[in-house]
Structure formats: C-alpha cells, structure tokens
Amino acid sequence: MTNLADNLTKTAEKHGDRPAVKLDDFVLTYAELQDGAGRVAALLKDKGVEPGDRVGLVLPNVPHFPVLFYGAISMGAVVVPMNPLLKGREVKYYLEDSGAKIVFAWKDMAEEAGKGAEAVGIECVEVGDDFVEVLAGHEPDTEVVSREDDDNVVLLYTSGTTGQPKGAELTHHNMITNAATSAETLVELTEEDVVMGCLPLFHVFGLTCGLNASVLKGSCLTLIPRFDPGKALEVVARDHVTVFEGVPTMYAGMLHADGAEDADMSSLRTCISGGSAMPVEVMKNFEKTFDCIVLEGYGLSETSPVASFNQPGQERKPGSIGTPVRGVEMKIVDDDRKDVDQGEVGEIAIKGENIMKGYWGREEDTAEAIQDGWFTTGDMAKVDEDGYFFIVDRKKDLIIRGGQNVYPADIEEALYRYPGVVEAAVIGIEDDNLGEEVGAAVALKDGYDVDGEELQAFAKERLAAYKYPRAVWIVDELPKGPTGKILRREVEAPEKAPK
Numbered sequence: 260m261t262n263l264a265d266n267l268t269k270t271a272e273k274h275g276d277r278p279a280v281k282l283d284d285f286v287l288t289y290a291e292l293q294d295g296a297g298r299v300a301a302l303l304k305d306k307g308v309e310p311g312d313r314v315g316l317v318l319p320n321v322p323h324f325p326v327l328f329y330g331a332i333s334m335g336a337v338v339v340p341m342n343p344l345l346k347g348r349e350v351k352y353y354l355e356d357s358g359a360k361i362v363f364a365w366k367d368m369a370e371e372a373g374k375g376a377e378a379v380g381i382e383c384v385e386v387g388d389d390f391v392e393v394l395a396g397h398e399p400d401t402e403v404v405s406r407e408d409d410d411n412v413v414l415l416y417t418s419g420t421t422g423q424p425k426g427a428e429l430t431h432h433n434m435i436t437n438a439a440t441s442a443e444t445l446v447e448l449t450e451e452d453v454v455m456g457c458l459p460l461f462h463v464f465g466l467t468c469g470l471n472a473s474v475l476k477g478s479c480l481t482l483i484p485r486f487d488p489g490k491a492l493e494v495v496a497r498d499h500v501t502v503f504e505g506v507p508t509m510y511a512g513m514l515h516a517d518g519a520e521d522a523d524m525s526s527l528r529t530c531i532s533g534g535s536a537m538p539v540e541v542m543k544n545f546e547k548t549f550d551c552i553v554l555e556g557y558g559l560s561e562t563s564p565v566a567s568f569n570q571p572g573q574e575r576k577p578g579s580i581g582t583p584v585r586g587v588e589m590k591i592v593d594d595d596r597k598d599v600d601q602g603e604v605g606e607i608a609i610k611g612e613n614i615m616k617g618y619w620g621r622e623e624d625t626a627e628a629i630q631d632g633w634f635t636t637g638d639m640a641k642v643d644e645d646g647y648f649f650i651v652d653r654k655k656d657l658i659i660r661g662g663q664n665v666y667p668a669d670i671e672e673a674l675y676r677y678p679g680v681v682e683a684a685v686i687g688i689e690d691d692n693l694g695e696e697v698g699a700a701v702a703l704k705d706g707y708d709v710d711g712e713e714l715q716a717f718a719k720e721r722l723a724a725y726k727y728p729r730a731v732w733i734v735d736e737l738p739k740g741p742t743g744k745i746l747r748r749e750v751e752a753p754e755k756a757p758k
Contacts, residue, residue: 280481337413508694554581590633591604671699683701701732
C-alpha cells in the first residue's frame with residue numbers, strides 16, 4: 260500500500276519551513292503546500308469525489324497546480340492533466356474519455372475548459388486569485404489514502420498516429436520510482452537545490468523530473484508559467500537555480516536570447532534535456548556559453564518518463580540518449596520483436612518499473628504495445644558497443660514541435676471540416692528553432708478557390724496554438740498507396756513553404 264502523496268507528507272514534516280514552490284515574489288513553503296493540498300482533498304470529498312475518480316486539471320505552471328495535484332492524489336483520485344492551450348472540443352474529448360468527475364481550470368482557460376465540461380455534464384471549477392478564499396472554507400484533510408502499487412495516479416494523454424489520443428495509465432509505483440530515479444540518480448537533488456520549473460507540469464517530464472522529484476527531496480521548484488528565454492535567464496540568476504530541465508528548443512532559445520552573453524548562470528550545477536533529440540551544436544554552444552554540462556536523456560509518457568540517460572559520473576556521448584536508468588531494461592528489436600545485432604537499426608523496446616499499466620479503456624492497444632512486459636516505443640535507434648543508445652528516426656508519424664507532441668490526424672480532422680477540402684496530409688517540416696514545424700498539404704474539391712492562409716486561419720480557430728499548421732500549401736492530389744491510403748511519408752513541403 261502506498262501513495263505518491265506520502266512524499267509530500269514526509270518532506271513537510273522534515274522541511275516544512277523551506278520553500279517548495281516559487282513564482283517570482285510568491286513563495287509557498289512545504290508546510291503551506293501540504294496545508295493547501297489537505298484543503299483541496301476536503302473540497303473534493305465535499306463534491307462527492309471518491310478514490311479512483313478522475314479529476315481534470317487545466318492549468319499553466321502556477322503554484323495552484325501542485326496544490327491541486329497533491330490534494331487530488333492524497334485523497335486517492337486520479338489526475339488527468341491537460342494542456343491549458345486546448346480548445347473546448349479538445350477538453351471535451353479528454354473529459355469524456357477519462358470519465359472525469361470534475362475539472363479545475365485556470366481563470367484564463369476557464370472559458371474553453373468550461374465548454375468541454377458543460378458538453379459532458381460535469382462541473383468546471385475556475386481557479387484564480389480568489390481560490391485561496393475558496394480553500395479557506397475547508398478544513399485540511401490530513402489523511403493520505405492508501406493505494407495499491409498498481410492503482411492509477413495519473414492518466415496522461417499521449418498522441419499516436421492513428422485514432423484519438425490515448426490515456427497512459429501511470430501508477431503510484433511508476434511515479435514514485437521514476438521520481439526517485441530522477442532525483443537520486445540523474446540530478447542528485449538535495450533540499451538545497453533550486454530546480455527551474457519551466458517544463459509544463461501537465462507534461463510527464465515536468466511532472467516527474469520537476470515537481471515530484473523536488474517534493475521527494477525538499478528542493479525548491481521555481482516556476483515560469485509560459486517559457487520565455489529571457490525570463491528563464493533572469494530567473495536562473497535571481498533564484499540561483501542549480502538544476503535546469505528543458506527540451507532542446509528551450510536551450511536554443513536561451514542561447515540566442517538578448518543578453519545571453521552577459522547572463523549570470525554561475526549557480527547551475529546540472530542541466531538535463533529530453534523531449535526530443537538535442538542538436539549537438541546547440542549542446543556544445545550552450546555548454547561553452549554558460550560553462551555547464553548538459554545531460555541528455557530519453558523517455559515517453561508511457562515510461563513515466565525516464566528510460567535512459569547520460570548519467571552523472573559516467574562517460575557522456577553527445578548525440579546519444581545514454582544508457583538505461585536503474586530498474587529499466589532497453590533493447591533494439593525488429594518488426595517481429597526479435598533482438599537485432601549490436602549496431603543495427605531497430606525499434607526501441609523498454610521493460611521495467613517505469614512502464615505504464617496500459618492505455619485507459621483500450622485493451623487491444625495495450626496488448627499491441629506491451630508484450631511479455633516489453634513496451635515498444637515506435638522510435639528507431641541503434642546501440643553501440645558500450646550500451647549507449649542513439650535515436651535514428653521515428654517509426655511513427657508523430658510530429659514533435661518544440662518538445663510538444665502533435666498528432667497529424669487531429670490537424671487533418673480540423674482541415675477536413677472546411678467545405679472545400681477533399682484531402683489533407685499533415686507532416687513535420689524540419690525547423691532550426693523548434694526541431695519540427697507543422698505543415699499541411701491540402702487538395703481541394705473542383706470549383707473551390709482558396710489559399711493556404713485562409714485554411715491556416717480556419718485551422719487556427721479550431722486547434723490549440725501549438726498544433727495548427729504554420730505552413731499550408733495546395734496540391735492537385737496527395738500520394739497514395741495501393742489501397743488508396745494517403746502516404747504521409749511521401750508528402751514533401753515546397754522549398755519555400757508558406758508560413
């Protein structure tokens with residue numbers, strides 16, 4: 260019997276007066292974080308939420324997020340974190356699929372989240388400056404409900420390439436062990452550390468390696484609600500940040516930000532990167548400019564997320580995602596899930612304490628993804644003679660834009676809503692800043708005369724800001740296979756794709 264929230268209880272007892280979460284001048288101590296979480300637990304119970312029920316969170320990186328997160332899990336609920344940029348119809352899907360009982364939304368996102376909640380018939384609680392007063396009306400519930408190791412603690416929706424996004428069921432055991440691995444093996448956190456919280460907490464990287472690892476060790480998590488390179492440089496200097504965690508685009512942004520050459524980054528002890536492959540040149544220039552070490556790792560929502568890492572104290576190989584972390588095995592397999600020879604390209608398969616229980620409500624997808632305990636990732640890689648893994652390509656059509664997963668069919672669905680669109684194919688276009696940008700090739704019905712800009716505007720109204728295609732171009736028809744299926748891999752963007 261266990262609960263991820265036990266980590267907060269222990270840390271609050273030991274380091275109650277230490278800062279837990281910071282946002283500019285606002286500071287929440289561990290005692291205050293535990294008190295707030297207890298009041299959230301009481302609020303949820305008053306609203307009829309029971310252990311195992313799903314609770315939606317639609318918030319940016321603000322102190323309310325950890326308060327709500329730990330409050331919900333302490334009373335046994337399962338948290339469904341959502342990107343605060345989602346539109347109403349997208350929120351509706353997550354709430355409907357997860358069977359959420361209630362959703363909390365930050366004041367700036369409450370209108371769209373409210374539309375989704377209304378569509379499925381549940382309450383949307385707006386979270387703003389007066390939320391403290393709302394919580395003050397509830398006495399803290401200090402009980403942390405015991406849960407089984409394999410009980411769900413979060414449902415993290417992950418984008419595939421066919422069908423709708425699926426909810427990865429991460430258990431208390433998954434998240435407890437991966438937070439411990441992050442804190443103890445990768446970053447070697449202590450209560451003296453200040454961790455930069457610019458990774459979104461609704462994403463598994465920020466949730467595990469940022470929030471949960473910090474809470475485990477009593478470190479301070481200093482937040483940026485929405486990443487801005489200049490602000491990140493300012494916060495590192497102001498708060499004496501010792502651990503920076505980010506995706507490659509964040510590193511590139513800081514490197515090229517105004518004032519980067521004069522920025523005081525002397526407090527940095529460790530930088531870790533994940534989410535997508537970091538260009539070696541970006542890594543070299545960042546380390547040279549800021550006199551620090553960047554350690555690159557790899558993982559997915561389904562792996563809680565950390566699976567492999569260039570670990571402190573071991574040889575580091577730029578361009579590699581490192582070696583498997585403790586409690587995790589990795590191998591390279593062919594299409595029949597048979598091991599391939601060292602140096603040969605195949606698909607990464609992962610086994611260990613970090614592997615999700617399954618996809619929520621999708622037994623067939625789960626059975627396909629996990630066989631004999633091995634989860635196949637869809638990422639193509641090879642392993643060298645020292646056991647270091649190198650990503651070669653993605654097997655799936657998933658687009659990773661600035662560390663955010665973008666699901667092509669979702670964008671295509673929005674484009675198909677335009678009356679004149681007959682065919683649409685969404686692909687990733689190489690981009691120096693974001694890694695990949697979203698592009699769309701569209702074929703029109705006879706008699707329709709529309710340009711890419713109008714289609715882009717149409718999609719923009721219906722999709723989250725990070726999803727809509729920055730490049731849309733018109734084609735006569737799209738390449739297809741023998742069955743008539745559109746072949747995304749054969750779609751090519753024009754040399755000067757409109758953006």
